[in-house]
Amino acid sequence: xxxxxxxxxxxxxxxxxxxxxxxxxxxxxxxxxxxxxxxxxxxxxxxxxxxxxxxxxxxxxxxxxxxxxxxxxxxxxxxxxxxxxxxxxxxxxxxxxxxxxxxxxxxxxxxxxxxxxxxxxxxxxxxxxxxxxxxxxxxxxxxxxxxxxxxxxxxxxxxxxxxxxxxxxxxxxxxxxxxxxxxxxxxxxxxxxxxxxxxxxxxxxxxxxxxxxxxxxxxxxxxxxxxxxxxxxxxxxxxxxxxxxxxxxxxxxxxxxxxxxxxxxxxxxxxxxxxxxxxxxxxxxxxxxxxxxxxxxxxxxxxxxxxxxxxxxxxxxxxxxxxxxxxxxxxxxxxxxxxxxxxxxxxxxxxxxxxxxxxxxxxxxxxxxxxxxxxxxxxxxxxxxxxxxxxxxxxxxxxxxxxxxxxxxxxxxxxxxxxxxxxxxxxxxxxxxxxxxxxxxxxxxxxxxxxxxxxxxxxxxxxxxxxxxxxxxxxxxxxxxxxxxx
Ligand code: SF4
Numbered sequence: 001x002x003x004x005x006x007x008x009x010x011x012x013x014x015x016x017x018x019x020x021x022x023x024x025x026x027x028x029x030x031x032x033x034x035x036x037x038x039x040x041x042x043x044x045x046x047x048x049x050x051x052x053x054x055x056x057x058x059x060x061x062x063x064x065x066x067x068x069x070x071x072x073x074x075x076x077x078x079x080x081x082x083x084x085x086x087x088x089x090x091x092x093x094x095x096x097x098x099x100x101x102x103x104x105x106x107x108x109x110x111x112x113x114x115x116x117x118x119x120x121x122x123x124x125x126x127x128x129x130x131x132x133x134x135x136x137x138x139x140x141x142x143x144x145x146x147x148x149x150x151x152x153x154x155x156x157x158x159x160x161x162x163x164x165x166x167x168x169x170x171x172x173x174x175x176x177x178x179x180x181x182x183x184x185x186x187x188x189x190x191x192x193x194x195x196x197x198x199x200x201x202x203x204x205x206x207x208x209x210x211x212x213x214x215x216x217x218x219x220x221x222x223x224x225x226x227x228x229x230x231x232x233x234x235x236x237x238x239x240x241x242x243x244x245x246x247x248x249x250x251x252x253x254x255x256x257x258x259x260x261x262x263x264x265x266x267x268x269x270x271x272x273x274x275x276x277x278x279x280x281x282x283x284x285x286x287x288x289x290x291x292x293x294x295x296x297x298x299x300x301x302x303x304x305x306x307x308x309x310x311x312x313x314x315x316x317x318x319x320x321x322x323x324x325x326x327x328x329x330x331x332x333x334x335x336x337x338x339x340x341x342x343x344x345x346x347x348x349x350x351x352x353x354x355x356x357x358x359x360x361x362x363x364x365x366x367x368x369x370x371x372x373x374x375x376x377x378x379x380x381x382x383x384x385x386x387x388x389x390x391x392x393x394x395x396x397x398x399x400x401x402x403x404x405x406x407x408x409x410x411x412x413x414x415x416x417x418x419x420x421x422x423x424x425x426x427x428x429x430x431x432x433x434x435x436x437x438x439x440x441x442x443x444x445x446x447x448x449x450x451x452x453x454x455x456x457x458x459x460x461x462x463x464x465x466x467x468x469x470x471x472x473x474x475x476x477x478x479x480x481x482x483x484x485x486x
Contacts, residue, residue, distance in 0.1 A: 040254040041081065043294045045073035053079050053092040061099050062398060071098045075287070076323045077358075078196075078296040080133065080157040080256040085193035091155045093132055095298060095359045096325045100397055101388040102359040103130070104159065104327070105381050108137035109146060110371045116146045118374070123150055125374045129381040129425070133196070133359070135159040143168060148192055157195035159258060162186050163222045174225045179238040179245075187249050196256035198222065198300060199246065201239040202282035203262035205230050210275035216266035219303070223262020243286060247293035256296040258327060259283045264303030268335050271305045272313060284320035298325040298358070305331040310348055314355035325358035332363065341367040346383040353391025360384050360391075378425075385424050412458055416443045 038044045044051050050069045057079055058065040071077035077096025086092075095102050105126035107119055119138070126134050133156050136147050143165045151158050166185040170176045186197060200222040208227055211217055218224040226237055239246070250257060263279040265271040283299050290297045299321045305313055310331065317326045330345030331352065337344045345363035353360055364372040364380035372380065392400040403422060410418035416433060423429040433442075436449035447456035 041079045057094040080195040082195045101353040102132035103384040104133045104361045105131035109140040133157045151193040159196040161198045190253040198258040198260040200260040200262035214270045219266025220262045261300040287321045301328040310351045311355045327359040328357045329361045342383040346387040349387035350390045354394040
Protein backbone atom coordinates (compact mmCIF):
# COMPACT_ATOMS: atom_id res chain seq x y z
CA UNK A 1 0.00 0.00 0.00
CA UNK A 2 1.17 3.54 -0.61
CA UNK A 3 1.70 6.17 2.03
CA UNK A 4 -1.10 8.49 3.16
CA UNK A 5 0.89 11.33 1.61
CA UNK A 6 0.56 9.67 -1.79
CA UNK A 7 -3.14 9.35 -1.41
CA UNK A 8 -3.68 12.85 -0.03
CA UNK A 9 -6.59 14.12 -2.00
CA UNK A 10 -5.91 17.03 -4.26
CA UNK A 11 -8.59 19.38 -5.47
CA UNK A 12 -10.29 17.67 -8.36
CA UNK A 13 -10.81 19.68 -11.48
CA UNK A 14 -14.15 19.44 -13.10
CA UNK A 15 -14.30 17.47 -16.30
CA UNK A 16 -12.82 19.95 -18.73
CA UNK A 17 -15.71 22.13 -19.69
CA UNK A 18 -16.94 21.92 -23.22
CA UNK A 19 -19.46 24.61 -22.34
CA UNK A 20 -18.58 27.34 -19.85
CA UNK A 21 -20.68 28.15 -16.87
CA UNK A 22 -22.12 31.49 -17.82
CA UNK A 23 -23.10 34.34 -15.64
CA UNK A 24 -26.35 34.56 -17.59
CA UNK A 25 -27.86 31.97 -19.88
CA UNK A 26 -26.79 32.96 -23.36
CA UNK A 27 -30.31 32.86 -24.75
CA UNK A 28 -31.43 35.67 -22.46
CA UNK A 29 -29.20 38.04 -24.36
CA UNK A 30 -30.29 37.14 -27.90
CA UNK A 31 -31.74 39.94 -29.87
CA UNK A 32 -32.90 40.76 -33.37
CA UNK A 33 -30.60 42.43 -35.87
CA UNK A 34 -33.32 43.22 -38.38
CA UNK A 35 -32.87 46.67 -39.79
CA UNK A 36 -29.47 47.17 -38.15
CA UNK A 37 -26.70 48.93 -40.09
CA UNK A 38 -24.05 46.55 -38.83
CA UNK A 39 -25.13 42.94 -39.10
CA UNK A 40 -21.99 40.84 -38.95
CA UNK A 41 -19.76 40.28 -35.96
CA UNK A 42 -16.99 41.83 -38.06
CA UNK A 43 -18.92 45.03 -38.74
CA UNK A 44 -20.08 45.33 -35.16
CA UNK A 45 -16.58 44.75 -33.81
CA UNK A 46 -15.23 47.42 -36.12
CA UNK A 47 -17.84 49.86 -34.87
CA UNK A 48 -16.55 49.25 -31.34
CA UNK A 49 -19.44 47.09 -30.14
CA UNK A 50 -18.84 44.11 -27.87
CA UNK A 51 -21.69 41.83 -28.88
CA UNK A 52 -23.33 39.21 -26.65
CA UNK A 53 -21.63 36.59 -28.82
CA UNK A 54 -18.22 38.16 -28.14
CA UNK A 55 -18.95 38.21 -24.39
CA UNK A 56 -19.92 34.55 -24.53
CA UNK A 57 -16.76 33.69 -26.43
CA UNK A 58 -14.66 35.68 -23.95
CA UNK A 59 -16.01 33.51 -21.13
CA UNK A 60 -15.40 30.30 -23.05
CA UNK A 61 -11.86 31.28 -23.94
CA UNK A 62 -11.11 32.96 -20.59
CA UNK A 63 -9.91 36.04 -22.49
CA UNK A 64 -10.80 39.73 -22.11
CA UNK A 65 -13.91 40.82 -24.02
CA UNK A 66 -12.04 43.71 -25.61
CA UNK A 67 -9.40 41.33 -26.95
CA UNK A 68 -12.11 39.26 -28.62
CA UNK A 69 -13.66 42.39 -30.15
CA UNK A 70 -10.34 43.69 -31.44
CA UNK A 71 -9.36 40.33 -32.92
CA UNK A 72 -12.70 40.03 -34.73
CA UNK A 73 -12.39 43.63 -35.98
CA UNK A 74 -8.85 42.88 -37.18
CA UNK A 75 -10.13 39.85 -39.12
CA UNK A 76 -7.84 37.56 -37.16
CA UNK A 77 -10.75 35.85 -35.41
CA UNK A 78 -14.18 34.75 -36.62
CA UNK A 79 -17.33 33.88 -34.70
CA UNK A 80 -19.32 31.77 -37.18
CA UNK A 81 -22.88 32.47 -36.06
CA UNK A 82 -25.60 32.77 -38.68
CA UNK A 83 -28.28 35.07 -37.28
CA UNK A 84 -30.88 32.35 -37.99
CA UNK A 85 -28.92 29.65 -36.11
CA UNK A 86 -28.43 32.10 -33.24
CA UNK A 87 -32.18 32.02 -32.59
CA UNK A 88 -31.90 28.23 -32.09
CA UNK A 89 -29.39 26.22 -30.04
CA UNK A 90 -26.13 27.69 -31.29
CA UNK A 91 -23.54 28.44 -28.62
CA UNK A 92 -21.08 30.87 -30.23
CA UNK A 93 -17.41 29.94 -30.44
CA UNK A 94 -14.35 31.59 -31.92
CA UNK A 95 -11.74 30.53 -34.46
CA UNK A 96 -8.52 32.52 -34.49
CA UNK A 97 -4.93 32.55 -33.36
CA UNK A 98 -5.79 34.16 -30.01
CA UNK A 99 -8.29 31.41 -29.21
CA UNK A 100 -7.73 27.77 -28.37
CA UNK A 101 -7.10 25.56 -31.41
CA UNK A 102 -10.41 24.28 -32.76
CA UNK A 103 -11.37 21.13 -34.63
CA UNK A 104 -14.02 20.43 -37.24
CA UNK A 105 -15.73 17.11 -37.96
CA UNK A 106 -17.29 16.36 -41.33
CA UNK A 107 -20.54 14.40 -41.52
CA UNK A 108 -23.18 14.04 -44.23
CA UNK A 109 -24.66 11.35 -46.41
CA UNK A 110 -23.59 10.23 -49.87
CA UNK A 111 -25.51 8.97 -52.86
CA UNK A 112 -24.67 5.45 -51.68
CA UNK A 113 -25.48 5.47 -47.99
CA UNK A 114 -26.94 7.13 -44.84
CA UNK A 115 -30.08 8.98 -43.76
CA UNK A 116 -31.29 11.67 -41.32
CA UNK A 117 -31.16 9.50 -38.20
CA UNK A 118 -27.66 8.26 -38.97
CA UNK A 119 -26.41 11.79 -39.60
CA UNK A 120 -27.91 13.00 -36.31
CA UNK A 121 -26.09 10.16 -34.56
CA UNK A 122 -22.84 11.30 -36.16
CA UNK A 123 -23.55 14.89 -35.08
CA UNK A 124 -24.10 13.70 -31.53
CA UNK A 125 -20.94 11.59 -31.60
CA UNK A 126 -18.88 14.50 -32.93
CA UNK A 127 -20.19 17.07 -30.43
CA UNK A 128 -20.06 14.64 -27.51
CA UNK A 129 -16.38 13.99 -28.10
CA UNK A 130 -15.53 17.66 -28.53
CA UNK A 131 -15.89 18.80 -32.15
CA UNK A 132 -16.02 22.60 -32.18
CA UNK A 133 -17.77 22.84 -35.54
CA UNK A 134 -19.39 20.29 -37.85
CA UNK A 135 -19.59 20.39 -41.63
CA UNK A 136 -22.57 18.78 -43.34
CA UNK A 137 -21.15 17.51 -46.63
CA UNK A 138 -24.26 15.63 -47.74
CA UNK A 139 -24.38 14.75 -51.41
CA UNK A 140 -27.20 12.18 -51.38
CA UNK A 141 -30.95 12.26 -50.95
CA UNK A 142 -33.08 14.59 -48.74
CA UNK A 143 -30.27 17.08 -48.24
CA UNK A 144 -32.58 19.90 -47.12
CA UNK A 145 -34.32 17.76 -44.52
CA UNK A 146 -31.08 16.33 -43.16
CA UNK A 147 -29.43 19.73 -42.94
CA UNK A 148 -32.38 21.36 -41.24
CA UNK A 149 -32.42 18.58 -38.65
CA UNK A 150 -28.67 19.02 -38.10
CA UNK A 151 -28.91 22.82 -37.72
CA UNK A 152 -31.90 22.60 -35.38
CA UNK A 153 -30.10 20.07 -33.16
CA UNK A 154 -26.62 21.54 -33.21
CA UNK A 155 -25.06 23.73 -30.48
CA UNK A 156 -21.94 24.11 -32.65
CA UNK A 157 -21.60 26.05 -35.91
CA UNK A 158 -22.55 24.15 -39.05
CA UNK A 159 -20.56 24.51 -42.28
CA UNK A 160 -21.41 23.39 -45.81
CA UNK A 161 -20.02 23.27 -49.34
CA UNK A 162 -23.01 24.66 -51.28
CA UNK A 163 -21.85 23.40 -54.67
CA UNK A 164 -22.65 19.82 -53.59
CA UNK A 165 -26.36 20.43 -53.09
CA UNK A 166 -26.53 22.68 -56.14
CA UNK A 167 -25.12 19.85 -58.25
CA UNK A 168 -27.69 17.43 -56.85
CA UNK A 169 -30.50 19.81 -57.69
CA UNK A 170 -29.11 20.35 -61.20
CA UNK A 171 -29.27 16.61 -61.79
CA UNK A 172 -25.55 15.92 -61.49
CA UNK A 173 -24.10 17.75 -64.51
CA UNK A 174 -21.92 20.71 -63.48
CA UNK A 175 -21.84 21.98 -67.05
CA UNK A 176 -25.49 23.05 -66.61
CA UNK A 177 -24.59 25.46 -63.81
CA UNK A 178 -25.31 29.14 -64.27
CA UNK A 179 -24.02 31.67 -61.71
CA UNK A 180 -27.55 32.31 -60.46
CA UNK A 181 -27.92 28.63 -59.53
CA UNK A 182 -25.01 28.98 -57.16
CA UNK A 183 -26.16 32.29 -55.69
CA UNK A 184 -29.63 30.84 -55.09
CA UNK A 185 -28.19 27.81 -53.32
CA UNK A 186 -26.05 29.97 -51.02
CA UNK A 187 -29.08 32.08 -50.15
CA UNK A 188 -31.19 29.00 -49.48
CA UNK A 189 -28.59 27.52 -47.14
CA UNK A 190 -28.02 30.88 -45.44
CA UNK A 191 -31.75 31.10 -44.72
CA UNK A 192 -31.60 27.61 -43.21
CA UNK A 193 -29.01 28.85 -40.72
CA UNK A 194 -25.69 27.54 -42.10
CA UNK A 195 -22.91 29.32 -40.20
CA UNK A 196 -20.04 29.06 -42.67
CA UNK A 197 -19.69 28.00 -46.28
CA UNK A 198 -16.78 26.68 -48.26
CA UNK A 199 -16.71 28.28 -51.70
CA UNK A 200 -13.94 27.70 -54.22
CA UNK A 201 -13.67 31.25 -55.53
CA UNK A 202 -9.88 31.37 -55.70
CA UNK A 203 -9.34 28.75 -58.40
CA UNK A 204 -8.92 30.58 -61.72
CA UNK A 205 -8.77 29.51 -65.35
CA UNK A 206 -5.10 30.41 -65.56
CA UNK A 207 -4.28 27.99 -62.72
CA UNK A 208 -5.49 24.87 -64.49
CA UNK A 209 -2.37 24.29 -66.58
CA UNK A 210 -0.31 24.37 -63.37
CA UNK A 211 -1.91 21.10 -62.23
CA UNK A 212 -1.03 19.05 -65.31
CA UNK A 213 2.18 17.58 -63.90
CA UNK A 214 0.67 16.64 -60.56
CA UNK A 215 0.42 13.00 -59.54
CA UNK A 216 -3.08 13.41 -58.10
CA UNK A 217 -4.35 16.44 -60.04
CA UNK A 218 -7.22 18.34 -58.42
CA UNK A 219 -8.45 16.43 -55.36
CA UNK A 220 -10.91 18.96 -53.98
CA UNK A 221 -14.42 17.90 -55.06
CA UNK A 222 -15.54 21.53 -55.38
CA UNK A 223 -12.31 22.49 -57.08
CA UNK A 224 -12.56 19.73 -59.68
CA UNK A 225 -16.19 20.66 -60.47
CA UNK A 226 -15.33 24.32 -61.00
CA UNK A 227 -12.30 23.35 -63.10
CA UNK A 228 -14.50 21.23 -65.32
CA UNK A 229 -17.04 24.08 -65.68
CA UNK A 230 -14.30 26.51 -66.71
CA UNK A 231 -12.92 24.04 -69.28
CA UNK A 232 -16.36 23.39 -70.77
CA UNK A 233 -17.44 27.02 -70.96
CA UNK A 234 -14.02 28.60 -71.51
CA UNK A 235 -14.96 31.23 -68.96
CA UNK A 236 -13.56 32.49 -65.67
CA UNK A 237 -14.70 30.89 -62.41
CA UNK A 238 -18.20 32.34 -61.74
CA UNK A 239 -17.61 32.03 -57.98
CA UNK A 240 -14.78 34.52 -58.51
CA UNK A 241 -16.57 36.85 -60.93
CA UNK A 242 -19.67 36.95 -58.67
CA UNK A 243 -17.73 37.23 -55.44
CA UNK A 244 -19.29 40.54 -54.37
CA UNK A 245 -22.81 39.16 -54.97
CA UNK A 246 -21.96 36.23 -52.73
CA UNK A 247 -20.62 38.64 -50.09
CA UNK A 248 -23.98 40.44 -50.10
CA UNK A 249 -25.78 37.17 -49.30
CA UNK A 250 -23.23 36.15 -46.66
CA UNK A 251 -23.35 39.55 -44.97
CA UNK A 252 -27.15 39.51 -44.71
CA UNK A 253 -27.09 36.40 -42.46
CA UNK A 254 -23.53 36.77 -41.15
CA UNK A 255 -22.42 33.59 -42.88
CA UNK A 256 -18.65 33.30 -42.48
CA UNK A 257 -16.57 32.72 -45.59
CA UNK A 258 -14.45 29.61 -45.64
CA UNK A 259 -12.43 30.35 -48.77
CA UNK A 260 -11.91 26.89 -50.26
CA UNK A 261 -8.57 25.57 -51.45
CA UNK A 262 -9.66 23.92 -54.68
CA UNK A 263 -6.04 23.30 -55.64
CA UNK A 264 -4.83 21.81 -52.38
CA UNK A 265 -2.27 19.06 -52.87
CA UNK A 266 -3.66 15.54 -52.75
CA UNK A 267 -0.32 13.83 -52.33
CA UNK A 268 3.06 14.47 -50.77
CA UNK A 269 4.58 14.86 -54.24
CA UNK A 270 2.18 17.71 -55.09
CA UNK A 271 2.64 19.68 -51.87
CA UNK A 272 3.63 23.35 -51.95
CA UNK A 273 3.57 23.53 -55.74
CA UNK A 274 2.94 26.49 -58.02
CA UNK A 275 -0.76 25.71 -58.42
CA UNK A 276 -1.36 25.66 -54.66
CA UNK A 277 0.37 28.97 -54.07
CA UNK A 278 -1.15 30.66 -57.13
CA UNK A 279 -4.58 29.95 -55.68
CA UNK A 280 -3.47 31.03 -52.20
CA UNK A 281 -2.46 34.40 -53.62
CA UNK A 282 -6.00 34.87 -54.98
CA UNK A 283 -7.45 33.79 -51.62
CA UNK A 284 -5.53 36.67 -50.05
CA UNK A 285 -7.10 39.11 -52.51
CA UNK A 286 -10.57 37.65 -51.80
CA UNK A 287 -10.03 37.90 -48.04
CA UNK A 288 -9.54 41.64 -48.34
CA UNK A 289 -12.51 42.01 -50.69
CA UNK A 290 -14.78 40.11 -48.28
CA UNK A 291 -13.64 42.30 -45.37
CA UNK A 292 -14.48 45.37 -47.46
CA UNK A 293 -18.00 43.97 -47.82
CA UNK A 294 -18.29 43.51 -44.04
CA UNK A 295 -17.96 39.70 -44.00
CA UNK A 296 -16.10 37.38 -41.66
CA UNK A 297 -13.47 35.25 -43.39
CA UNK A 298 -11.37 32.19 -42.78
CA UNK A 299 -9.15 30.49 -45.34
CA UNK A 300 -8.78 26.78 -46.03
CA UNK A 301 -5.43 25.09 -46.49
CA UNK A 302 -3.79 21.81 -47.47
CA UNK A 303 -4.10 18.77 -47.66
CA UNK A 304 -1.06 16.48 -47.96
CA UNK A 305 2.18 18.15 -46.80
CA UNK A 306 5.44 16.61 -45.49
CA UNK A 307 6.33 17.70 -41.97
CA UNK A 308 9.24 19.91 -43.00
CA UNK A 309 6.96 22.08 -45.17
CA UNK A 310 4.11 22.63 -42.73
CA UNK A 311 5.47 25.64 -40.86
CA UNK A 312 6.35 27.36 -44.14
CA UNK A 313 2.80 26.74 -45.42
CA UNK A 314 1.21 28.32 -42.34
CA UNK A 315 3.48 31.36 -42.42
CA UNK A 316 2.87 31.86 -46.13
CA UNK A 317 -0.90 31.75 -45.64
CA UNK A 318 -0.67 34.32 -42.84
CA UNK A 319 1.38 36.58 -45.07
CA UNK A 320 -0.82 36.23 -48.15
CA UNK A 321 -4.14 36.48 -46.29
CA UNK A 322 -3.32 39.15 -43.69
CA UNK A 323 -3.56 36.58 -40.86
CA UNK A 324 -7.18 35.62 -41.50
CA UNK A 325 -7.78 32.39 -39.50
CA UNK A 326 -6.29 29.38 -41.27
CA UNK A 327 -8.45 26.26 -41.38
CA UNK A 328 -6.30 23.30 -42.42
CA UNK A 329 -7.44 19.91 -43.71
CA UNK A 330 -5.08 17.60 -41.87
CA UNK A 331 -2.53 17.82 -43.40
CA UNK A 332 -1.52 14.21 -44.00
CA UNK A 333 2.25 13.85 -43.61
CA UNK A 334 2.56 10.63 -45.62
CA UNK A 335 0.46 8.87 -48.25
CA UNK A 336 1.19 5.24 -47.34
CA UNK A 337 -1.34 4.48 -44.60
CA UNK A 338 -4.90 4.14 -45.94
CA UNK A 339 -7.01 3.00 -43.00
CA UNK A 340 -4.90 5.06 -40.58
CA UNK A 341 -5.15 8.53 -42.08
CA UNK A 342 -6.63 9.90 -38.86
CA UNK A 343 -3.10 9.29 -37.52
CA UNK A 344 -1.07 10.46 -40.55
CA UNK A 345 -3.13 13.65 -40.62
CA UNK A 346 -3.26 14.28 -36.87
CA UNK A 347 0.55 14.44 -36.89
CA UNK A 348 0.38 17.19 -39.51
CA UNK A 349 -2.52 18.88 -37.74
CA UNK A 350 -0.59 19.10 -34.47
CA UNK A 351 2.36 20.70 -36.25
CA UNK A 352 0.05 23.06 -38.15
CA UNK A 353 -1.68 24.08 -34.93
CA UNK A 354 1.65 24.68 -33.26
CA UNK A 355 2.65 26.94 -36.17
CA UNK A 356 -0.55 28.97 -35.90
CA UNK A 357 -3.40 27.22 -37.76
CA UNK A 358 -6.64 28.21 -36.03
CA UNK A 359 -8.83 25.22 -36.87
CA UNK A 360 -8.00 21.63 -37.81
CA UNK A 361 -10.41 19.72 -40.04
CA UNK A 362 -10.42 16.12 -38.93
CA UNK A 363 -9.73 13.08 -41.07
CA UNK A 364 -11.20 9.70 -40.18
CA UNK A 365 -9.77 6.19 -40.65
CA UNK A 366 -12.08 5.88 -43.68
CA UNK A 367 -10.40 8.73 -45.58
CA UNK A 368 -9.84 7.76 -49.23
CA UNK A 369 -11.77 4.52 -48.59
CA UNK A 370 -15.44 5.13 -47.76
CA UNK A 371 -18.09 7.22 -45.99
CA UNK A 372 -17.31 7.42 -42.25
CA UNK A 373 -19.81 5.90 -39.80
CA UNK A 374 -20.38 7.07 -36.22
CA UNK A 375 -17.40 5.07 -34.86
CA UNK A 376 -15.11 6.57 -37.52
CA UNK A 377 -16.36 10.03 -36.51
CA UNK A 378 -15.37 9.28 -32.92
CA UNK A 379 -11.90 8.07 -33.93
CA UNK A 380 -11.33 11.16 -36.05
CA UNK A 381 -12.53 13.57 -33.37
CA UNK A 382 -10.37 12.00 -30.65
CA UNK A 383 -7.29 12.06 -32.90
CA UNK A 384 -7.88 15.74 -33.58
CA UNK A 385 -8.63 16.66 -29.97
CA UNK A 386 -5.18 15.25 -29.24
CA UNK A 387 -3.62 17.26 -32.07
CA UNK A 388 -5.36 20.52 -31.09
CA UNK A 389 -4.51 20.13 -27.41
CA UNK A 390 -0.89 19.25 -28.19
CA UNK A 391 -0.73 22.44 -30.27
CA UNK A 392 -2.22 24.49 -27.42
CA UNK A 393 0.37 23.06 -25.03
CA UNK A 394 3.20 23.86 -27.42
CA UNK A 395 1.84 27.39 -27.88
CA UNK A 396 1.69 27.86 -24.09
CA UNK A 397 -2.00 28.74 -24.16
CA UNK A 398 -3.42 29.98 -20.90
CA UNK A 399 -4.27 27.07 -18.58
CA UNK A 400 -3.71 24.55 -21.39
CA UNK A 401 -1.70 22.29 -19.05
CA UNK A 402 -4.16 22.17 -16.15
CA UNK A 403 -5.80 18.96 -17.33
CA UNK A 404 -2.48 17.28 -18.14
CA UNK A 405 -1.15 18.03 -14.67
CA UNK A 406 -4.33 16.83 -12.97
CA UNK A 407 -4.28 13.59 -14.94
CA UNK A 408 -0.58 13.06 -14.24
CA UNK A 409 -1.18 13.52 -10.51
CA UNK A 410 -4.07 11.07 -10.59
CA UNK A 411 -1.83 8.61 -12.44
CA UNK A 412 1.00 8.94 -9.90
CA UNK A 413 -1.50 8.62 -7.04
CA UNK A 414 -2.97 5.47 -8.63
CA UNK A 415 -6.37 7.14 -8.64
CA UNK A 416 -7.58 5.14 -11.62
CA UNK A 417 -11.14 6.46 -11.67
CA UNK A 418 -9.89 10.04 -11.71
CA UNK A 419 -7.48 9.15 -14.49
CA UNK A 420 -10.34 7.77 -16.55
CA UNK A 421 -12.52 10.79 -15.81
CA UNK A 422 -9.88 13.21 -17.06
CA UNK A 423 -9.20 11.22 -20.22
CA UNK A 424 -10.30 12.44 -23.63
CA UNK A 425 -12.05 9.10 -24.05
CA UNK A 426 -12.91 7.78 -20.56
CA UNK A 427 -14.83 4.77 -21.87
CA UNK A 428 -11.88 3.44 -23.84
CA UNK A 429 -9.38 4.10 -21.03
CA UNK A 430 -11.57 2.22 -18.54
CA UNK A 431 -12.23 -0.59 -21.01
CA UNK A 432 -8.52 -1.19 -21.62
CA UNK A 433 -7.75 -1.20 -17.89
CA UNK A 434 -10.66 -3.58 -17.23
CA UNK A 435 -9.55 -6.05 -19.87
CA UNK A 436 -6.97 -7.43 -17.44
CA UNK A 437 -7.93 -6.03 -14.01
CA UNK A 438 -11.71 -5.59 -13.99
CA UNK A 439 -12.38 -5.88 -10.24
CA UNK A 440 -13.11 -2.72 -8.23
CA UNK A 441 -10.23 -3.41 -5.91
CA UNK A 442 -7.79 -2.74 -8.74
CA UNK A 443 -9.15 0.81 -9.11
CA UNK A 444 -6.81 1.80 -6.28
CA UNK A 445 -4.06 -0.77 -6.93
CA UNK A 446 -0.53 0.55 -7.09
CA UNK A 447 0.26 -1.08 -10.39
CA UNK A 448 -1.47 -2.19 -13.56
CA UNK A 449 -0.99 -5.21 -15.76
CA UNK A 450 1.63 -3.53 -17.91
CA UNK A 451 4.55 -3.88 -15.47
CA UNK A 452 2.88 -5.71 -12.57
CA UNK A 453 3.39 -4.97 -8.83
CA UNK A 454 7.13 -5.69 -8.61
CA UNK A 455 8.18 -3.57 -11.56
CA UNK A 456 5.83 -0.62 -11.24
CA UNK A 457 8.27 2.27 -11.52
CA UNK A 458 5.84 4.83 -10.11
CA UNK A 459 5.35 2.68 -7.00
CA UNK A 460 9.11 2.25 -6.66
CA UNK A 461 9.58 6.02 -7.00
CA UNK A 462 7.02 6.65 -4.31
CA UNK A 463 8.69 4.08 -2.04
CA UNK A 464 11.99 5.89 -2.49
CA UNK A 465 10.34 9.18 -1.58
CA UNK A 466 8.71 7.59 1.47
CA UNK A 467 12.09 6.23 2.60
CA UNK A 468 13.71 9.65 2.17
CA UNK A 469 10.86 11.32 4.06
CA UNK A 470 11.13 8.79 6.90
CA UNK A 471 14.90 9.32 7.16
CA UNK A 472 14.44 13.09 7.28
CA UNK A 473 11.81 12.75 10.03
CA UNK A 474 14.09 10.47 12.10
CA UNK A 475 17.04 12.83 11.72
CA UNK A 476 18.98 10.11 9.98
CA UNK A 477 19.25 11.95 6.73
CA UNK A 478 22.74 11.36 5.41
CA UNK A 479 25.05 14.30 4.93
CA UNK A 480 25.66 15.32 1.36
CA UNK A 481 28.88 13.81 0.08
CA UNK A 482 31.55 16.42 -0.46
CA UNK A 483 32.89 16.36 -3.97
CA UNK A 484 36.67 16.51 -4.07
CA UNK A 485 37.93 18.96 -6.61
CA UNK A 486 41.28 18.18 -8.20
S1 SF4 B 1 2.57 -0.90 -13.65
FE1 SF4 B 1 3.78 0.29 -15.12
S2 SF4 B 1 2.26 1.13 -16.56
FE2 SF4 B 1 1.13 0.39 -14.76
S3 SF4 B 1 0.97 2.14 -13.42
FE3 SF4 B 1 2.86 1.13 -12.79
S4 SF4 B 1 4.48 2.12 -14.01
FE4 SF4 B 1 2.51 2.68 -14.94
